[in-house]
Amino acid sequence: MMHPKLSRRGLLKAAAAAGGAAAGSRILGPLLPEAQAAGEPSHFVHIFFNGGLNALFAGCADKYLTAGTFGVTNTNVKNLGNGVFTDASTFGTFPKFALDHWAAIGLRHGNALHTTPQNLNSGGERAILRNGGNCYLTQLAYYMGGDSAFKAVYFGDRPPAYQNQPAFQGTPIQRIVNLADAIKAVGSDTPDPNAPNRALAASAIESSAELSKRQIDTNPGRLTPLTDAYTSAVASLKKPAPKPVTLAELNTAYGLGGATSVGTYASMLAGAELMIRAGGTNVINITDFGLASWDFHQTGAGGSLNGSFSRSKFLGTGGFGDNRIAPIKTFLTRMLDNPDRNVVVCISGELVRLPSGDHGDGTVAVLMGKNVKQGLSFPVTDQSRFAAGTPGVPAFWAAVAAACKVPGAPFGANPHAALTT
């Protein structure tokens, strides 16, 4: 998922940051997560379009202007500044704060295949999300620290990279399927006199966990995640109730039509806002529904039709159902420029699209947040190819960690440091 036109000053700063970070990680090791909990809380929202994302949306639209690749013309791109160009009718409509804090980060993971249920141990999505036996999502959630009962959650119809991801240092990633249940679990709903008392319910569920221990220990195959579920449920019930977030408010803001189940694209963004405001969640992964559902290989007389197919799907036209851009805009408008929180949003897929209609071996990720500077870092060429030396996966996560103000350098040096403050 995730590079620049570096100025001399930027290069010096990046080198200094990278050196310092490397030194920090080698000499001191990653700092303990509690260290950052005292300041402004950070939240990372990973919006993932599996099978995409065409780099024209991610900030490299100008690369395709000369040849009109992907149908890009002077009239359908928007110049955001500092070399960032995007599609005018989709990403170009994001709020100004998002456009002004947009880093397009190149990430070459080297795997041009899809991760699918039949290809679980390979493919771009796995390459981006897995760090050996660990998962970057749970690792980041752990290193971000804080005391959320739900440090990492995901929305979508399948787990990230199509399989349950491992917890890291006791930090699991759990699925949210119903917003009403999530509000109840974090205690942000209006008090119900018939509902169980939260402190007593915590004791009762703690007891359930005790009763379950022997069975979980002897049935690790399917039941191990239950331990994390009990721990999170109890921790959440023991926390003081957060500021209220109501379903009515989310319903109005995101146009949910009164539904509480996570069955629409808008409901996933509403859920992200809910889990940040009420759950204090560190890391939220949102993967669009369907199997490699952004894998548009169609070609026409002008070459790949991936640009127009993707545009239609983003806008929910041409039979593509949900509008994806509208709820993302709502989320960015409500959450990105938050004075009390550092919300960092990444929009990416795992594979850039080639002019031939095929896919490349990396992606360009959009990283947005108050600590992110507008610019490009290792963008693609007019053929959607990455330059030699384009950083890989750890560098992307190092940039995310920097934007999230994670202390130390848990993912190593950040070669994209010129674009984070």
Add this chain to the structure above:
Amino acid sequence: MKNHLCLVAALLAIAVGAAACGEDPSVLDRPNGPGGPGAPDPANPEDPPVTPAALQCTQVPEGRSYVLFDGSKMEASRVNENVGVNRARIKPFGVLAGEYQRVLGLVPASLAAAGSSFDEPPARWYAEAQHSGVSLNAIFDLSFEGCIAFTKTSADYAAAPTAATATSVCTSLMRKAWSHSPSPDEITACTTLAITKLTAEPDARKRWTYVCSSILSSSQFLTF
């Protein structure tokens, strides 16, 4: 004399059989595996404590060896695990109504509309059920609703739990909900909840409701 001995032996056998028939037939006090699923063990009528050590296979069966293209043996990566263990699966949403009915004699009214809380798969589709902290909390709320109705009228729940009543209720309810007998440690955990951890709740029936909800939120009830 010989006939008398035969008669005594026959009566004894009938008595033992009758006693065995008195057990709850739904209680499966032996793990599946050698001896058959749920087969009674006369020497140990209670659920033998299964420990993590039981996961290890101690009697490696004779099997064929297959050499793979890279020269390694296929069985080399076979998990060393005993039979009849590590097989628990989370019950899908579709069976919860029947399970509440079996244990409580009623189904929480909210359950009918709770499919989206547990990602109920579409008709004729199957998806392995899983629980998060959020869905476990939802299960607890549903169980609480059912347990309020369950404890509402019975004289058994009119007075606050004592050591004796908590042991009795915990044992019988766990046995019924789990379809196997609880271990002494599990009984202790349940009675501790009933007697000491819920004292802030002044309503005796509600205290029992929490105990009941705790049992119905344990993995033994939530899994096959």
